[in-house]
Amino acid sequence: MEQENTQVQVIPADKAKIRKIWRVALILAVVTAVEFLIAFTVGAGAFRTWVFILLTIVKAFYIVAEFMHLGHEKKSLIWSILLPMMFVVFLIFILMYQGAALLEVLY
Structure with missing residues (x-):
């Protein structure tokens, strides 16, 4: 043992x-x-x-x-994570802006 x-x-x-x-x-x-x-x-x-x-x-x-x-990490990995995140944040901003404009038109 x-x-x-x-x-x-x-x-x-x-x-x-x-x-x-x-x-x-x-x-x-x-x-x-x-x-x-x-x-x-x-x-x-x-x-x-x-x-x-x-x-x-x-x-x-x-x-x-x-x-x-x-x-x-390498810059390419950083950008592969950062770029899609920036697009999602931009999409959320645009959806909120357009939603507020739509509410003004409807009410």
Whole structure:
């Protein structure tokens, strides 16, 4: 019968990776803090809406690039995911715009 090796070997942490995770977490925290600041100080309007949309896109970029590891892939793979997503977002925008125009005509 063989004896099992029950020793655990501890590998030292990679300081560069930990620093990068903290940097991304800090960027996301700052963007979220700016969103909260704008939410409680700026009145409702188009400016506030566009700032929220822009900051949401920035946060989505960092989440996808770092936590889903898409930022380290080849550009062709990034564009093969990004381009169809942009078309779907454009389609949703156009459908909402046309739906609002149709509601104005009907009512």
